[in-house]
Amino acid sequence: MTSPKMPISLTVNGRVVEAMVEPRLHLADLLRDQQRLTATHLGCEHGVCGACTILIDGQPARSCIALAVSMDGAEIRTLEGLQGDPLMEILKQAFHEQHGLQCGFCTPGMLISAWDLLRRGVALDERSVREAMGGNLCRCTGYQGIVRSIMAAAEMAKAAGLIKIGETA
Numbered sequence: 001m002t003s004p005k006m007p008i009s010l011t012v013n014g015r016v017v018e019a020m021v022e023p024r025l026h027l028a029d030l031l032r033d034q035q036r037l038t039a040t041h042l043g044c045e046h047g048v049c050g051a052c053t054i055l056i057d058g059q060p061a062r063s064c065i066a067l068a069v070s071m072d073g074a075e076i077r078t079l080e081g082l083q084g085d086p087l088m089e090i091l092k093q094a095f096h097e098q099h100g101l102q103c104g105f106c107t108p109g110m111l112i113s114a115w116d117l118l119r120r121g122v123a124l125d126e127r128s129v130r131e132a133m134g135g136n137l138c139r140c141t142g143y144q145g146i147v148r149s150i151m152a153a154a155e156m157a158k159a160a161g162l163i164k165i166g167e168t169a
């Protein structure tokens, strides 16, 4: 028996989306299947791997365990919505140059989490990057390239005046 659908209205990457959703539909499925925003990847689908990380009201969150029906009124941003963002472009460049990916499956979630980490402006060293990124799992890289990418991106973003590391919390 299917449950009755419920109306929701949310903003996705700056665009108002009106949808009728079943109570059990996850946000990731709404984004991927109904909005065709397939940069959001699904790995474990139970909140562990971080592949599905997006921004909900400006905060990183797992879209595989967020129910779409609870997103009424929320502002969602996916990796597609950060295209052209100067800090994200620097991160992408650093991941490319520092070999921060192999198969790329974890990469969208990694980029969103790293973007959030850098914009906070906290001082970073290898250990703190590893700790901050602990909620994002990668099956390929061994993490060295990812950590190197984030450290390099932090330096590039700092040089470009996009972030002031160590001056904000």
Ligand code: FES
Pocket: 041, 042, 043, 044, 045, 046, 047, 048, 049, 050, 051, 052, 053, 062, 063, 064, 065
């Ligand atoms: Fe959401 Fe793994 S797919 S945390």
Ligand code: FES
Pocket: 100, 101, 102, 103, 104, 105, 106, 107, 137, 138, 139, 140, 141
């Ligand atoms: Fe393959 Fe991370 S690059 S899972």
